[in-house]
Amino acid sequence: xxxxxxxxxxxxxxxxxxxxxxxxxxxxxxxxxxxxxxxxxxxxxxxxxxxxxxxxxxxxxxxxxxxxxxxxxxxxxxxxxxxxxxxxxxxxxxxxxxxxxxxxxxxxxxxxxxxxxxxxxxxxxxxxxxxxxxxxxxxxxxxxxxxxxxxxxxxxxxxxxxxxxxxxxxxxxxxxxxxxxxxxxxxxxxxxxxxxxxxxxxxxxxxxxxxxxxxxxxxxxxxxxxxxxxxxxxxxxxxxxxxxxxxxxxxxxxxxxxxxxxxxxxxxxx
Amino acid sequence: xxxxxxxxxxxxxxxxxxxxxxxxxxxxxxxxxxxxxxxxxxxxxxxxxxxxxxxxxxxxxxxxxxxxxxxxxxxxxxxxxxxxxx
Numbered sequence: 001x002x003x004x005x006x007x008x009x010x011x012x013x014x015x016x017x018x019x020x021x022x023x024x025x026x027x028x029x030x031x032x033x034x035x036x037x038x039x040x041x042x043x044x045x046x047x048x049x050x051x052x053x054x055x056x057x058x059x060x061x062x063x064x065x066x067x068x069x070x071x072x073x074x075x076x077x078x079x080x081x082x083x084x085x086x087x088x089x090x091x092x093x094x095x096x097x098x099x100x101x102x103x104x105x106x107x108x109x110x111x112x113x114x115x116x117x118x119x120x121x122x123x124x125x126x127x128x129x130x131x132x133x134x135x136x137x138x139x140x141x142x143x144x145x146x147x148x149x150x151x152x153x154x155x156x157x158x159x160x161x162x163x164x165x166x167x168x169x170x171x172x173x174x175x176x177x178x179x180x181x182x183x184x185x186x187x188x189x190x191x192x193x194x195x196x197x198x199x200x201x202x203x204x205x206x207x208x209x210x211x212x213x214x215x216x217x218x219x220x221x222x223x224x225x226x227x228x229x230x231x232x233x234x235x236x237x238x239x240x241x242x243x244x245x246x247x248x249x250x251x252x253x254x255x256x257x258x259x260x261x262x263x264x265x266x267x268x269x270x
Numbered sequence: 271x272x273x274x275x276x277x278x279x280x281x282x283x284x285x286x287x288x289x290x291x292x293x294x295x296x297x298x299x300x301x302x303x304x305x306x307x308x309x310x311x312x313x314x315x316x317x318x319x320x321x322x323x324x325x326x327x328x329x330x331x332x333x334x335x336x337x338x339x340x341x342x343x344x345x346x347x348x349x350x351x352x353x354x355x356x
Contacts, residue, residue, distance in 0.1 A: 059349045147287050158302050191282025198288045202295055 002110040008137035010152030012123030015181035020120035022228035026243030028083035032115040038088035039132035040122035051224025137152035138175040145194040177208035185258040203257030209242025212255040
């Protein structure tokens with residue numbers, strides 16, 4: 001059975017593409033067949049984060065318009081045998097992506113035996129974001145512990161609950177998960193940043209992962225190597241945990257507390 | 271944080287953020303919650319009726335619709351002005 005997962009957020013710059021790339025790698029590394037699709041028409045970026053930008057020949061819109069087959073457009077990852085990337089088109093015509101076209105591509109991937117399809121949503125709540133979530137079975141809502149990101153995530157949750165195929169069919173809707181990125185345990189401890197529990201309480205959703213703020217994320221995108229593949233990094237381990245939880249394992253959250261040190265911390269630390 | 275938090279006078283910026291979000295998210299959820307876009311009008315008309323009998327403040331009427339597992343509760347709260355005695 002194929003599971004379609006949308007990675008979405010509303011707000012831009014919170015880490016959707018980084019998350020899509022890392023989740024896709026992490027799931028594929030466990031032997032599942034994974035396709036990761038860039039829905040950001042006009043602003044293709046997933047290819048760069050995945051490090052396959054020079055191998056893009058055909059894109060999503062080419063497939064939909066029949067310029068090539070899906071097989072020709074899927075880029076096979078060089079590191080992980082079971083991972084494929086479908087690049088977004090650079091066209092400025094936002095209407096190039098149609099619901100019918102997206103459904104055909106997803107159906108073909110399903111028929112081809114893919115286990116997971118990861119849909120990397122564009123920012124905003126326009127057509128691209130709508131199409132990325134429309135056929136999803138599950139949603140990973142990427143959120144920074146920051147006011148505008150949390151509010152926008154709530155807008156997205158509203159859309160997931162009403163403007164998706166599952167919501168329209170009334171068969172339980174899309175299963176939603178929160179994934180916090182750019183989390184700074186130190187700033188949470190000093191009261192400068194909302195905690196995991198705060199965000200969880202405001203949005204009323206379970207948290208599938210907390211990725212700490214890390215310099216390795218920029219290094220990874222510089223190199224075109226999804227951060228999950230840098231196993232020394234805390235961000236990588238956090239994504240790996242999120243992958244495990246997505247696949248149904250239960251794991252305690254890590255990297256959400258500042259390591260305690262010194263006399264004061266031991267005497268008064270909570 | 272521990273004991274130090276007890277001595278802190280001003281609320282942390284994170285708790286301010288949380289409080290602001292709690293309010294705005296609840297408000298936006300109820301606004302898109304389907305249906306009760308009649309609430310503002312209902313509130314205005316109720317105010318007119320009540321004002322025929324009691325001179326209440328425009329802010330004295332709170333109308334809210336809450337959902338609790340399966341059923342909806344329309345809550346109406348009117349603060350009457352204090353009655354002058356003697």
